[in-house]
Amino acid sequence: MMRYVIPVEPFDFVIFGATGDLARRKIFPSLFRRWKAGQIQADSRIFAIGRRRMQPDAFRTMIGDALRDFLQAEEWEEEALNEFLQLIDFVRIDVAGEDGWPDLQAKIEDNAKSVRAFYLSVGPELFGPIAKSLSIHGIALPDSRIVIEKPFGHDVVSARELNAQLSMYFDEKQIYRIDHYLGKETVQNLMALRFSNALFEPLWNAHHIDHVQITVAESIGVKGRGGYYDQAGALRDMVQNHIMQLLCLIAMEPPSRFDPDSVRDEKLKVIRSLDPIDDSQIVRGQYRGDDHTPSYQEDAGNETSKTESFVALKVGISNWRWAGVPFYLRTGKRLRAQVSEIEVHFKEPPHNIFQNAGVLKSNTLIIRLQPDEGITLNMTIKQPGQGGLRLTQVPLDMTFAEVIDGHARRMADAYERLIMDVMRGDQTLFMRGDEVEAAWMWIDPIIEAWGKNQSAPYIYDSGGSGPEASLALMHRDNRQWREIGL
Numbered sequence: 342m343m344r345y346v347i348p349v350e351p352f353d354f355v356i357f358g359a360t361g362d363l364a365r366r367k368i369f370p371s372l373f374r375r376w377k378a379g380q381i382q383a384d385s386r387i388f389a390i391g392r393r394r395m396q397p398d399a400f401r402t403m404i405g406d407a408l409r410d411f412l413q414a415e416e417w418e419e420e421a422l423n424e425f426l427q428l429i430d431f432v433r434i435d436v437a438g439e440d441g442w443p444d445l446q447a448k449i450e451d452n453a454k455s456v457r458a459f460y461l462s463v464g465p466e467l468f469g470p471i472a473k474s475l476s477i478h479g480i481a482l483p484d485s486r487i488v489i490e491k492p493f494g495h496d497v498v499s500a501r502e503l504n505a506q507l508s509m510y511f512d513e514k515q516i517y518r519i520d521h522y523l524g525k526e527t528v529q530n531l532m533a534l535r536f537s538n539a540l541f542e543p544l545w546n547a548h549h550i551d552h553v554q555i556t557v558a559e560s561i562g563v564k565g566r567g568g569y570y571d572q573a574g575a576l577r578d579m580v581q582n583h584i585m586q587l588l589c590l591i592a593m594e595p596p597s598r599f600d601p602d603s604v605r606d607e608k609l610k611v612i613r614s615l616d617p618i619d620d621s622q623i624v625r626g627q628y629r630g631d632d633h634t635p636s637y638q639e640d641a642g643n644e645t646s647k648t649e650s651f652v653a654l655k656v657g658i659s660n661w662r663w664a665g666v667p668f669y670l671r672t673g674k675r676l677r678a679q680v681s682e683i684e685v686h687f688k689e690p691p692h693n694i695f696q697n698a699g700v701l702k703s704n705t706l707i708i709r710l711q712p713d714e715g716i717t718l719n720m721t722i723k724q725p726g727q728g729g730l731r732l733t734q735v736p737l738d739m740t741f742a743e744v745i746d747g748h749a750r751r752m753a754d755a756y757e758r759l760i761m762d763v764m765r766g767d768q769t770l771f772m773r774g775d776e777v778e779a780a781w782m783w784i785d786p787i788i789e790a791w792g793k794n795q796s797a798p799y800i801y802d803s804g805g806s807g808p809e810a811s812l813a814l815m816h817r818d819n820r821q822w823r824e825i826g827l
């Protein structure tokens with residue numbers, strides 16, 4: 342199968358927080374891969390902004406070292422790396438002050454033709470001040486883009502405040518709020534599966550679907566990010582954004598077109614149709630330590646912390662398509678495996694004519710985001726061979742890497758796709774301001790209720806499936822979670 346790489350127009354990409362972890366781990370490696378793939382043109386420029394005093398050469402060496410650490414050995418190519426590093430310049434700016442902005446303005450002005458994108462890989466308290474300085478120093482133009490990383494606020498009030506600050510200087514069409522889950526290969530495939538096959542859509546509703554499960558499990562803990570995480574917790578860190586986005590893509594009505602506002606309007610309708618959650622529909626957990634691994638409280642450096650490192654919820658959507666279909670969501674740290682997947686669990690066949698052939702199992706459609714991106718449809722067939730008719734369930738497997746190319750290959754990282762979308766001016770895979778606010782409006786009452794009842798999270802063992810109470814959340818409804826790491 343042919344693969345196309347369509348080069349994007351030359352651009353000026355300005356990264357604030359260029360010496361930070363995200364820039365070294367994700368942003369520069371993604372840019373390098375797109376450079377190597379031929380998608381970035383040679384007259385594009387990358388301006389790295391940092392607070393410390395640094396010569397551009399020293400910065401390029403630092404990025405070269407980071408790329409060596411974060412790229413896989415087979416991606417390495419010395420010549421491509423040296424060419425790529427030449428695109429990068431370093432400008433020192435203390436973003437909270439006035440110094441440095443005129444330098445950036447002078448450098449970027451050198452080539453006023455290219456489209457400009459400003460990537461804010463910094464804390465949210467700096468979004469407003471940076472947007473303002475870019476504007477008053479004449480660096481941001483009407484067609485420039487500003488890219489924002491999460492956390493986009495910690496409740497609806499702070500999210501509104503951030504939106505208000507940004508909108509003083511940038512139009513919504515210029516604002517790209519990143520949720521890196523939307524850049525994952527399978528997430529887009531989920532939309533392709535639903536809206537380019539006639540097969541699924543007629544079944545995609547409460548008449549045929551029993552329930553949906555979304556699991557985002559991680560085996561790592563919060564060590565090294567305890568300061569941020571302890572203030573956030575799993576609900577804010579993963580559910581308000583990534584998991585709600587997945588839920589929206591599963592549950593939304595078909596948009597009339599695949600364009601940014603058509604897709605985002607439909608996602609917003611889902612968020613606005615979510616039922617409020619009460620205490621019986623949610624389970625919080627926190628991992629304990631053992632002989633080999635520290636507890637959450639040790640990792641977070643807070644020995645009385647009640648922050649949840651695990652959360653499971655049962656969610657209802659009040660609309661014609663989904664009334665009565667529960668969506669079970671869960672995410673947690675230090676679980677058995679790193680797995681992100683969605684299970685769409687169809688209803689049982691209405692009548693079993695094979696009384697002696699075994700129990701009829703429901704069809705399930707598994708959409709795997711990671712690892713091994715792919716989609717599996719579990720079907721019931723006759724067990725092959727002699728000896729009477731017995732039923733068995735087999736997977737119809739679509740592992741993207743194999744099916745599409747005939748051999749395994751690296752999937753593009755979400756950041757590669759999203760950064761190129763910024764350059765192309767395509768906001769489809771980015772969250773709109775009203776979407777983010779609506780998501781907080783649904784999350785806020787849950788957190789408020791926790792604050793009021795002062796309940797503590799259940800403690801769960803590292804390396805398992807989370808607290809027993811989360812299993813009970815499903816058992817109560819005669820259902821069960823798909824096993825983590827199956």
Ligand code: BG6
Pocket residue numbers: 521559578579681
């Ligand atoms: C981030 C969260 O947004 O997503 C992290 O802040 C989490 O806590 C990460 O580990 C998970 O992303 P991925 O792509 O590794 O599943």
